[in-house]
Every structure is written in structure tokens, then in C-alpha cells.
Amino acid sequence: GENVEQHPSTLSVQEGDSAVIKCTYSDSASNYFPWYKQELGKRPQLIIDIRSNVGEKKDQRIAVTLNKTAKHFSLHITETQPEDSAVYFCAASPNTNAGKSTFGDGTTLTVKP
Amino acid sequence: DAGVIQSPRHEVTEMGQEVTLRCKPISGHNSLFWYRQTMMRGLELLIYFNNNVPIDDSGMPEDRFSAKMPNASFSTLKIQPSEPRDSAVYFCASSKGQGNTGELFFGEGSRLTVL
Numbered sequence: 001g002e003n004v005e006q007h008p009s010t011l012s013v014q015e016g017d018s019a020v021i022k023c024t025y026s027d028s029a030s031n032y033f034p035w036y037k038q039e040l041g042k043r044p045q046l047i048i049d050i051r052s053n054v055g056e057k058k059d060q061r062i063a064v065t066l067n068k069t070a071k072h073f074s075l076h077i078t079e080t081q082p083e084d085s086a087v088y089f090c091a092a093s094p095n096t097n098a099g100k101s102t103f104g105d106g107t108t109l110t111v112k113p
Numbered sequence: 114d115a116g117v118i119q120s121p122r123h124e125v126t127e128m129g130q131e132v133t134l135r136c137k138p139i140s141g142h143n144s145l146f147w148y149r150q151t152m153m154r155g156l157e158l159l160i161y162f163n164n165n166v167p168i169d170d171s172g173m174p175e176d177r178f179s180a181k182m183p184n185a186s187f188s189t190l191k192i193q194p195s196e197p198r199d200s201a202v203y204f205c206a207s208s209k210g211q212g213n214t215g216e217l218f219f220g221e222g223s224r225l226t227v228l
Contacts, residue, residue, distance in 0.1 A: 034216065043204065043219040044156070089156060100169065101217065103156040 002027040004092050006104025014112050019080050021107045023090035024072045030092040033066060033073045034101070038087045047088075048075070080111045117220035119205050125226045131193040134223045136205030137186055146217065147180055147190050148204040156204075162188065195227045 003026040013019050023033075031052030036044035050057045050064045050073065057064050061080075066073040077084055087108050093101040118137040126132055138145045146161040160170040165182045173180070177196070182188040192199055202224050206217040 032215075036217075043221050044217075045219070046216045049216070101158065105155045 002030060002092055002094075002100070002102040004090060004102045004104045006090050006107055008107060009105065010108045010110075012110045012112065013080050015080060015082060017080055019077045019084070019109055019111075021075045021088055021090070021109070022072060023074070023092075023104050024070075025092040025102075026071065027092070027094065028068075028071070029094045031068075032093045032101075033064070034091050034093075035064060035075050036089045036091065036103075038089065038106075040086070044089060077109075080109075082111050082113050085109055085111045117205055117207050117218050119203075119220035119223050121223055122221060123224045123226075125228065126195055127228050128196055129194040130227075131191065132195045132199075132225060132227075134190040134203050134205075134225070136188045136190070136220060138188070138205070138207030139218055140186070142207035142209050142218070143185065144208045145182060145188050146206040146208075147188070148206060148219075149201045150204060150222070151201045159190070192225075195225075197227045200225055200227050 004023055006023045011019055034049035035047050037047045038044040048059050048062050048064050050066050052068055055066055061078045063076040087106045089106045090104040091101040117139055120135045143164050147159040149157045149159055157172055159172045160180045161168055162182045178192055180190045202222045204219050204222045206219045208215050208217050
């Protein structure tokens with residue numbers, strides 16, 4: 001089955017700096033890669049996703065890049081703000097089945113004011 | 114829409130007791146998922162349904178766990194008998210389509226503590 005590895009497990013940055021979280025996956029059949037943000041005590045919520053026919057996607061301060069050949073994808077957050085502090089999860093799923101999304105272990109991002 | 118609704122939000126029970134967690138998916142979503150979240154194992158998919166039919170229950174830990182979806186607007190996850198290692202946050206999520214790629218909408222979760 002799919003195996004998703006996420007790094008780093010914790011990340012601390014100063015407000016205004018950029019943050020990068022990286023994930024690798026093992027199953028070449030995966031072609032949907034969402035990122036979820038989970039604030040303390042809350043539910044995970046989708047912040048951005050990318051499909052395998054796209055190499056990069058951007059939404060304001062958030063961007064995701066995908067390298068299918070190397071089987072890795074990354075989340076980039078620019079101009080970080082304290083409210084970006086949360087746990088971020090990457091996931092990978094095959095085309096026909098989002099239900100089989102395999103999640104990474106999460107990255108705890110702390111943005112210091 | 115109120116989103117995915119789960120109950121109870123918190124449950125504290127003693128080992129050996131039966132636990133039933135409930136979920137109401139978003140109206141119009143025909144895929145429903147049960148996840149378990151722990152510090153040690155992260156987010157694990159337990160089971161998911163398409164159009165009320167269980168598709169993959171390979172993530173269910175053991176026979177003590179069972180899940181049902183009697184209709185499009187209701188699902189239950191039951192643990193009988195419960196054990197301390199079942200303590201976790203259990204999330205229900207729903208999505209549109211036949212389990213195709215797309216956003217998962219999570220409920221607030223049910224925090225289970227088994228003493």
C-alpha cells in the first residue's frame with residue numbers, strides 16, 4: 001500500500017519568514033495530493049490540493065509543488081503569521097479513490113511573533 | 114449546511130463497555146469515512162462507505178470494531194468491548210462522488226477515553 005513520509009515533524013519560524021514542509025510517497029498510482037491544516041483541538045481542514053497533471057499550484061501565501069518523477073510534494077507558506085501555527089498534514093490518494101487517502105504523520109508549525 | 118456532525122464530542126468509559134459513535138455526513142455527499150487520530154499513529158483510515166455500502170474496512174483494528182451506514186444520513190462506529198488502547202479522537206468525514214479524488218470534510222471529532 002501507499003506510504004507517505006512527512007518532514008519535518010516540527011518547524012518553528014519567525015513571523016514573516018517562509019515555511020516549507022516536504023512529503024514523499026511510494027505508490028506511483030497516487031495522483032491526488034491534498035494538504036490539511038489542523039488547529040489545536042479542531043478538525044483537519046483542506047487548505048490546498050494538487051493533482052498529478054499539475055506541477056505547482058498557488059493560493060495567496062500558500063503554494064504546493066509536485067515532482068511525480070521523484071514522488072515528492074511540498075507545501076510552501078510565505079510571510080507566515082501567528083495564525084498559521086497548526087499541525088499540517090499531507091496526503092496521497094489514487095485517482096479513483098480519495099477514500100484511500102494515506103496521511104503523513106503531520107508537521108507542527110509554530111510561528112513566533 | 115451544518116457540516117459533518119458527530120456525537121458525542123467526548124466520551125469517557127470503562128474498559129469492557131460498549132461505545133457507539135455517531136455521524137451525520139453533509140447532505141448530498143455519498144462517501145463517508147471513519148478515521149482515528151492518536152499521537153502515536155497519526156490519522157488512520159478505519160473504514161469508508163460509498164452510497165452506504167462499506168468499500169474497504171481493512172483499517173479496522175480488530176473484530177471489536179464495527180461500522181454501519183443504514184442510510185445516506187447516518188453512520189455509527191461501535192467498539193465492543195472497549196479497551197484503554199482504543200482511546201483516541203475518532204473523526205468522521207464525508208466527500209462528494211463515488212470516493213473519487215476530492216476534499217474530505219471532517220466532523221469535529223469524538224474524543225474517546227477508555228479507563
